[in-house]
Amino acid sequence: MIVIVKYNGGNIASVENAVNKLGYECKVSDDLKTIQNASKIIFPGVGEASSAMKYLSEKGMDVVLKNYKKPMLGICLGLQLMCETSEEGNTVCLKIFNTKVKRFPENEIVPHMGWNSIEILNSTLLGNLKSKTDFYYVHSYFAEICDETTAISFYNQPFSAVLEKDNFYATQFHPEKSADLGYQILKNFLEL
């Protein structure tokens, strides 16, 4: 069973709808066993990093997610929580990706909200998608570029649009909110 991790009050309905529309069944859950036994995990999220991490560790979900061996996809805050640390609430995160999450400078319009294009480096998740494609973003913090960055976006500076490492995948943008091409990414993930 594909499991969408539930850990805050964010809009999970859109991710769930997208998975269903692509012809897959899924379950929204915060149950440890269910997550552990999932065939794939989607780790979405909007919200605040420190309270999200606190909730995950209280439930013991942090360890389960970190040690998960099947494909897992983080989205937006999900991506950020998969990094080492986040400046948001000075949070120690899951340390899956070897990079840090920083805040966009105060002199820019924040949040970075809207459609922005990506430059694809070497990505499994993005499949046949082309660079310059636009995806929908809404975030005030970003993951710095690292060896695991497989696509880059620019908002006054380059940042990680997509991160990939072993069975772990993550997008800073919202594929579930990025119309047909966003759905294509979810489809790529579900077919892994």
Next chain:
Amino acid sequence: MLKKRIIPCLDIKDGKTVKGTQFLDLKDVGDPVVLAKKYMEQGADELVFLDISATLEKRKTLISLVRKINKEISIPFTVGGGISSLEDAKNLIIAGADKISLNSAAIQNPTLIKEISEEIGSQCVVIAIDVKNMDGNSFVVTHSGTNKTEILLKDWVQTVEKLGAGEILLTSMHSDGTKNGFDISTIKMVSNLVKIPVIASGGAGEMKHFKEVFNQTNVTGGLAASIFHYESISIPELKNYLNQEQIPVRL
């Protein structure tokens, strides 16, 4: 590069899409879900649904409509109208709205902005501001323009930013429904005062109006209703035009 957003607005009254001139003289222009889907397929970047009956008639925004919309569309959408508590906001987000917009409730109870943004995140909180220019000053108005306040626009935009608003949707009553173009000077003033995204609304009648507002102000999006509903301008046509005019848009 971040693209400028083209945002059709669907004013909802009794479950149907309507749009009037300066908020009066409403005409029925169709089923919101059908219209939303059409706009998405045409390349709209985001959608805004405002339940304009909600505040005036104390009617709560229909959660079921939000669920239906969420099932049909795969681009972000904002829902506003009649949201007066954290509970209202949360219910709409859980039903599938990406953002909620507050207008008069935020003026009556500014701490609501803080409450909601702390609970569900700033990025979910749009503050809709209706403004009227009088005696050389811009004042905030509420209840679809029928209530004037003593609040100066320049003060209010900075207050909402401090309280945790994620975005401002600015509608100039002076230009709304006129099709004579956006109220550039007011929009410019606001977009220079705050560091959160500002969406310009009110007055779009021709494609060049969008070019003007994007070239002359820092807004990140332009919102319109009637020009799209009545198909006087189609979204693909507008985006191609803006692209030719060197304004970054998603094609």
